[in-house]
Amino acid sequence: MALKEYILNNFQYLIENNPDGIVIHSDGIIRYANKSILTIFGASSADEIIGRNIFDFIQPDYHEAAKIRIAKALNNMEPAPLAEYEAIKLDGAKIYIEILSIPFMRGEAKALQVLVKDISERKRQYKALQYSEEKFRALFQTAPDAILLSNKETNIISLNSALEDMFGYTYDELIGKSWMLLVAKRLRNDRMERIEYIREKLKAGEFLKEEVYGTTKFGKDIPVEIKVGRWQINGEPFYTTIIRDISERREFEAKLKQLADIDHLTGIYNRRAGLILTEQLLKTSRRTNQPITLCYLDLDNFKYVNDSHGHVAGDKVLNAVASLIKDNLRESDIFFRLGGDEFIIVWNNTFLEQGHQQWSRILNKFNEWNKENYSTRLGISAGFVCPDLKKDINIDRIIDIADKEMYKSKGNK
The missing domain is CATH 3.30.70.270 (Reverse transcriptase/Diguanylate cyclase domain)
Known part of the structure; x- marks a missing residue:
């Protein structure tokens, strides 16, 4: 077997069995579809795909963008960048695909070889993550307790509105500042020992919970209950601190003690x-x-x-x-x-x-x-x-x- 024929046979095998879908279309008509394309669009044979218009498989809302993209690639004879479309399977089900289009000459005619990847699961996960983030953001901002996020240097990287209300600071006044600013002044003398104690306790996988005194922007000390948890991003530690004002509870406890005494x-x-x-x-x-x-x-x-x-x-x-x-x-x-x-x-x-x-x-x-x-x-x-x-x-x-x-x-x- 000649080398050229050997290479062509192997290249054809690679295309046919590629895990990503591959189609070739010219003048908008599909001329070739590999096995993965059949799986992506729910076809039992290539005959259900080949000969059909490429736009039969693209949601109408994306037609105009797809036409512009195809025309530009063919006119310039340069690969079109990655794009994401909402596509239609043979049974009418909607899926999301990511495509990369490469123009080439098919005889005297211009054609596009398109690599197609089904990204429906990735989209689903992204939407779930997006929903989760939005849900977290909503819970974070509407939580009745004050919440702050800090890095390993104790600098505040995020906080909710309840914390602004509790301590009297604005968001901009606290971002980038150490959370020690919120600790009662009389407790700041052992600052480094305190920080190291918290780090070691959380590093051991424990969840820190205790009652201390915080101080507002206006110098008023308030009794608070804090809960601190540790989490990581790429090995970098971050901390979530939930702060609850327990002034009313302390007053109630004092009244109960008074009633008892x-x-x-x-x-x-x-x-x-x-x-x-x-x-x-x-x-x-x-x-x-x-x-x-x-x-x-x-x-x-x-x-x-x-x-x-x-x-x-x-x-x-x-x-x-x-x-x-x-x-x-x-x-x-x-x-x-x-x-x-x-x-x-x-x-x-x-x-x-x-x-x-x-x-x-x-x-x-x-x-x-x-x-x-x-x-x-x-x-x-x-x-x-x-x-x-x-x-x-x-x-x-x-x-x-x-x-x-x-x-x-x-x-x-």
């Missing part, structure tokens, strides 16, 4: 909170060797108020007495309602004699108030104890001693 009737600490605070003070005083004096109070003739004026009046008395005592104590002192008409005062850094002096001053004010309201029928008894902090004595025992002292005082009246 405060006596609803008098507005002072309740028994549970008072005992916890006293226990903490006792530990501190042992460590610092500072004295404390505890005073056990019990209203005298309180039953008289309830019986003569009713329980509503009794509640008002408890509230008034608690307010009077509280107004005459230091912030460092502890005052709580033990239950019923019994109260506890704990004076910090106070010896027993000083405690008696403090109480004497308060008692004088109580007597003045009592004389104006209940003609001295109401009274109050007090028992004092200044515990030896070197001894292992717990708060219950200290209160028990003060209780006994109070009853001695009551019996001496």
Whole structure:
């Protein structure tokens, strides 16, 4: 077999079995179609393709562009650049194709050899990706939480409108800046340690979630919950940070704590909170060797108020007495309602004699108030104890001693 014939046979084999479709057309009529073209357009034999007009397989909306492209390629006898068309299969189904047209002389006539690739799946994936990106963009911009994207240098590369609203900055004011700008100033001293901690935690595949303080453009610190995730593009790390303002939650938690710690009737600490605070003070005083004096109070003739004026009046008395005592104590002192008409005062850094002096001053004010309201029928008894902090004595025992002292005082009246 001559070399020329060998090359032609092999070239024909390559064209016929090329995974991409190949057609040859002249004067708009298809003269040749390989096996892949049959597959692309759903033909069972070449006879269903050959002899038909090339425009039978192109959506009408693309006809004008295709005619211009064909004419230019044939006039200049130069390959036409890649183009994408919406095409029609034999059964009428729509597909997307990518074509490359190469002009050549077929005898005396000009013709085009066209490489055709079915890109329907690629188009579908692209549209799905485009939809996904649009969906993400919509979610990103309409999310109620603030969101920012940053690079490994901590520079912000994107942010949503919720972040602008939360921190008071505009988009342009933050793009390219470090997200540390949004961190409370008092937390910025350990900037590098903080960044390295976040990087290492996320590098290990963990999802960072914690509560910190952010700061607005106007210098206001706000409590926030942050969630940080790590992702990569071509091996380059990027970070997504979701920021939620938890100011309202903190306020709600504070109110709940207050409800748990405060006596609803008098507005002072309740028994549970008072005992916890006293226990903490006792530990501190042992460590610092500072004295404390505890005073056990019990209203005298309180039953008289309830019986003569009713329980509503009794509640008002408890509230008034608690307010009077509280107004005459230091912030460092502890005052709580033990239950019923019994109260506890704990004076910090106070010896027993000083405690008696403090109480004497308060008692004088109580007597003045009592004389104006209940003609001295109401009274109050007090028992004092200044515990030896070197001894292992717990708060219950200290209160028990003060209780006994109070009853001695009551019996001496």
